[in-house]
Amino acid sequence: NAGVTQTPKFQVLKTGQSMTLQCAQDMNHNSMYWYRQDPGMGLRLIYYSASEGTTDKGEVPNGYNVSRLNKREFSLRLESAAPSQTSVYFCASGSWGTNTIYFGEGSWLTVV
């Protein structure tokens, strides 16, 4: 079972460049999430999508955009990367039926 797959796993960007993190889940979950993890901060929610066609801001949405392309895929875009966006990014998915949220393996992003 693939579960939640996110790409790329590692990326180095220059300040001002743009990029998109891709995420796909094969568990037929309605909800999908993007988190970032910084040292000493735990995981913080950037954006989420409760269902196909809907997206909403989380705790730290500034500098990011998202697209829920279909039920399986949820992408995160950095339009103009900044060093403050250096972090580990996690995609996750879940449904009310499973009562659990499942995570991808993380994407390490460095902005120089």
Add this chain to the structure above:
Amino acid sequence: AQTVTQSQPEMSVQEAETVTLSCTYDTSESDYYLFWYKQPPSRQMILVIRQEAYKQQNATENRFSVNFQKAAKSFSLKISDSQLGDAAMYFCAYRSRENYGGSQGNLIFGKGTKLSVKP
């Protein structure tokens, strides 16, 4: 808004011994889920154990068990017979059971406890 607090940034345990990680949370909701996730150096988030607030019985998963005190809003994790592979960051997390428009089932995390296991 809900909050989760892990007051122990770091803990250490001797191999084969027992260790307890603390977690407290704040909520006005009556029905919710609580989780412990393990994050090894690979950074993968691994679900360790899950507790449903409406169940009074404490959840157990092999060597892992919780002490869920709903009135005190406390949710501690006990690891018995600690193994070297248990060394990791441990995150306590809260998830609302009710489908509020604001959160849509998002996990709210504590800042984590780094567990070291000494051979």
